[in-house]
Amino acid sequence: MTINTTEKLKKKVVLAPEWLIHGVKTWITSDQVIRRHPELSSQWFAFKNTGRLTSTLLEKLWASHSEISQNKKYLLDVMEKLNIIAKPLHNKEEEYYWVPCMVSTPAPVDVMKLEQNKDTTKTSTLCFRSKTNFIHVGVFHRLLATCMSKWIPAQVENTYLLFRGLCVFDLDEQHQLVLSLNDFVIHATVIRFTQKGRITDLHLCMTIRNDLYNALSEISECLCPGSELEICIKCKESSALTNKGLHTIDTLRNKDELGCSTHKEAHCVKSSKLLGFWEEENCREIPENVLPEHLARASERFTRISSLVIDIGTKVLRKVLLHFTNASLDEYMTNNKPDILELRSKKVLTQAQTDIDQYDITLASALLSNIYPSLSQQEKQIIADLRRQRNYLAHYPSTRMSKQDFQTQWIQVTRTLTELCNLCNDSNFENNVQKEIKDIQQTGPSAILSHLPEITRELKRVSKILDEIAMIEIETALR
Numbered sequence: 028m029t030i031n032t033t034e035k036l037k038k039k040v041v042l043a044p045e046w047l048i049h050g051v052k053t054w055i056t057s058d059q060v061i062r063r064h065p066e067l068s069s070q071w072f073a074f075k076n077t078g079r080l081t082s083t084l085l086e087k088l089w090a091s092h093s094e095i096s097q098n099k100k101y102l103l104d105v106m107e108k109l110n111i112i113a114k115p116l117h118n119k120e121e122e123y124y125w126v127p128c129m130v131s132t133p134a135p136v137d138v139m140k141l142e143q144n145k146d147t148t149k150t151s152t153l154c155f156r157s158k159t160n161f162i163h164v165g166v167f168h169r170l171l172a173t174c175m176s177k178w179i180p181a182q183v184e185n186t187y188l189l190f191r192g193l194c195v196f197d198l199d200e201q202h203q204l205v206l207s208l209n210d211f212v213i214h215a216t217v218i219r220f221t222q223k224g225r226i227t228d229l230h231l232c233m234t235i236r237n238d239l240y241n242a243l244s245e246i247s248e249c250l251c252p253g254s255e256l257e258i259c260i261k262c263k264e265s266s267a268l269t270n271k272g273l274h275t276i277d278t279l280r281n282k283d284e285l286g287c288s289t290h291k292e293a294h295c296v297k298s299s300k301l302l303g304f305w306e307e308e309n310c311r312e313i314p315e316n317v318l319p320e321h322l323a324r325a326s327e328r329f330t331r332i333s334s335l336v337i338d339i340g341t342k343v344l345r346k347v348l349l350h351f352t353n354a355s356l357d358e359y360m361t362n363n364k365p366d367i368l369e370l371r372s373k374k375v376l377t378q379a380q381t382d383i384d385q386y387d388i389t390l391a392s393a394l395l396s397n398i399y400p401s402l403s404q405q406e407k408q409i410i411a412d413l414r415r416q417r418n419y420l421a422h423y424p425s426t427r428m429s430k431q432d433f434q435t436q437w438i439q440v441t442r443t444l445t446e447l448c449n450l451c452n453d454s455n456f457e458n459n460v461q462k463e464i465k466d467i468q469q470t471g472p473s474a475i476l477s478h479l480p481e482i483t484r485e486l487k488r489v490s491k492i493l494d495e496i497a498m499i500e501i502e503t504a505l506r
Contacts, residue, residue, distance in 0.1 A: 050095055050102055051111065053088050054080070054129060060087055077189045078129040080112070082122040110168075110246065113175035125180075127171035127194075134190035134207075150217045150304035152261040153236055154273055155243055157211040159254060166246050167192070167208040173242040174206065202231060212270045214261070215239055217304070229304070230325055233425040234432060236305050241419065260301040262287045264294065274301065306424065325427030326479060327472050329420075332428065332436050333482045334467050334475070336417050340440070343447045343460060344413060350451045351402075406450060412443045421486045426479060 054074075061071045070084045089095045095102060103124070106112045112124040171194055178196035181188045181203055188195035193207040203218045217232055240258065247254050260279060262272030264287070271289040278285065279298040287296045402410075416439060428436075441464060448457040467475070 046095065046098075046102060047106065047109075047111070049092070050089070050106070051128075053092060053095070054126065057088050060091075074126070074129060076130070076132045077187050078126040079187070080124045080126050080129075085124075109249075110170075110172040113172040115175065116177065116179050125172065125175040127168040127175070128165070130189050130191055130194075132190050134193040146220055146222055148219050148221060150232060151263055151301045152265075152267070153215045153239075153305055154259040154261055154270075155213040155215075155239070155256045156259050156270075156273060157254060158257055160211045162208070162211045162213065163250055164208070165250055166243070167213060169246045169250070170213065170239070170242055171206065173238075173246075174204070177238070178204065198231065198235075204235060207267075209268070209270055212259075212273070213239075213243070214267070216267070230425065230427050230429065232304050233306070233427070234429050237422070237424045241422065260305065262289070262296055263301070264290050276302070276305075280306075323472065323476070325429065327475055328430065328433040329423070329426050329428040330475050330479045330482060331467055331470075332433055332440065333420055333486065334478060335437070335440050335444075335464065336413070336420060337482060337485055339444060339460060339463050339467070340413050340417065343444055343451075344410070346451050346453070346456060347410070347447055350453075409443060409446045409450070412439075413447065416440050416443060423486075426483055 057071065057074075061068055064087050067084055067087060070081050073079050074081075074084060085099075089099060103112065107114060107124075111128070112126050114124060174194070174196055178198055181195040181197045192209070193205070196204045196206070198204055198217070201220050203220075205214075205216045205218060207214045215235065217235065236258075243256055247256060258276045259273040260276060262274065265272035272287055274285065274287070274296065279302050282298055284295050284297055287294055416436070419436070444460060444464065445457075448460055451457070
């Protein structure tokens, strides 16, 4: 098993995955260790109840396992990459990790009911439902680990709101996210502390929806290949403790109103009231707490990162394609004509796209993987990174991006572009790319926002063809 998507792990290979199992097993069977070290009993009870694993306790649990102890740092890095554990955000205390699968405390009924008081409002509940009516509990645990690396678990009177099947996170000074698992449905609700009535930060909700969907898609693909999740929103008349009253997001988009008959009394549901929390286009008015300047800055961030990926990323990938042909454009077309015609017959390419200047990221990466199977694993991963980053934007729920998300994406994308440029061994080209990156970074708000309509059209086009391209890749792999 190779895990090479980060700097820490790209030169490492896991030859014996059972090490991971053995490492986790020592945590589950830790009772004997605690009998020998009663001074750690409070840390051990906290670990068993909330999944908080301190470095001191970890040292003792692994002390008698020399192979694990010697490779402790690498093993923890792998566990973190696989979302088995999570490093806490802004940790200023003793070093520790969150281990969601160890949380054993049942959730109190008052927390599970999410009862609203005079100082809170809450969104409709966003749900991710398995089409097979089954979600492996490990999917939820890994989702929690992903969230724990982004947000801080909430506390009440110094007690973490971490329970079996439910966790509450502090998103900022006013908002909390409640995540829960009920049978085969994962529920997400945003709560806001306010005395001003119904005020909702739409951008925050849409960012959360996007983060959860992307994380769940990646985790499900790893743990349950072939499984499908559908996005639903729960009727606000439904109890927090039930899976009744779920309406698929596609149904809500296509109908202004629909009947909900899963309660004692059937009633009418207005789609925009459920969707409005999670989709910008379904909100009828701008929230009071979101100023136009804030919206403009959020759109500006989205446009900058999209320009970086689509404009510069496409240009760089075309250069990589020509570099690996080691030929001019005309020679490339002549030498690879049979392969190009074959790809066109399989609908990977269209007639117009046999001109390299028409290649987008999807097509250029498809050609590289089909015509140049000798690419190293690292080279394939760099190309896949750019494609993944483009797909992330294509699935983004809004044309507005938070500052934190933008900063994360900017670092990742610029690193990918630099790595792609390095493949070309052309310092002049790399210098020009760095100049273009700087131009995007420094272009004024009004000028950068003028590109938003064009970028939005391109991302919508990409979003429509991603499923088709995925099927082509599967068929190619099975040949």
